[in-house]
Amino acid sequence: CYMCYICPDECYSLSSPPLPPPPSPEQKQNMSTILIAMLCILGAALLFLSYFTIIRFRAKLRRARNPTPGFAEDFADANRGPVPIHPIWHIRTVGLPQSAIDSISIYRYVRGEGVIEGTDCSICLNEFRENEDLRLLPKCSHAFHVPCIDEWLRSQKNCPVCRSPILSN
Template sequence: MGDPPSPYAPPPPPPPRQNLPMLYYGLVIICTAAIILALYNLVIVQWCTDMTNRGSRQRRAGGPTSSWRFRNSSVNPVPSFKYKREDAEGGDTECAVCLSVFEEGEELRQMPKCKHNFHAPCIDMWLYSHMDCPLCRSPVGPPGPVLH
């Protein structure tokens, strides 16, 4: 008939281990990081908006502005000319912005105070974000009033 029951039966298998607590901890950490980043972005956006509004209000009121830029390419106080090798005796022979040698017939701009020469596109890009000569940091004044 059958085998008599053994007093030494194998123990029942352990219940399967669940990793749900680790999943919950991970989700809490990710959600916390997302909330912190969202708050940080809101604070930075608000701060940048305040700074932009403060500057535009000051310009509208006619108050002193701490910076100006050559944003309008039709009004550029830096004169331009075509490069001629024979006219460049003892002057600049390369653009300090792009480090390229001036070629015959290229359009150059000469800084009004320090007389340094640069390729027109190079110095225009520089003056878009700076208010001085890239070599000697001599200031370039804002354009004066247009007289008709």
């Protein structure tokens, strides 16, 4: 319209697209069903999250009230020291007394000497270094770093490689 400045309302109505029809009752019903379903899902998620939070909080309180057994309870025998608890299965294991561990001979590693089979410790997987002290098990002749095998023998009574007993029964 070239004279829009005279009648702006008529010009606007001529140039704008028509308004869409109002939603039918069927479309309103469909939207309300979707809205109800979304609210139910949201409510269920909030309920689950609340339940999970309460369970974690109660478990934390229970752990705080019932601490793990004290250090004094970890001694099976005053002469043998603490009884190790295996970290994976929480099984109390009993190994050799320290005097028996100390009685196992220690050899100095010399490459190519032939006293010790292999070149690495099967416990820590590090290679033996020249002039390093190794403990050689008497029955099977497997060799290990002294700290590695000593720790093992405090909780086990057999070789970590072949499972042969360390001491005769």
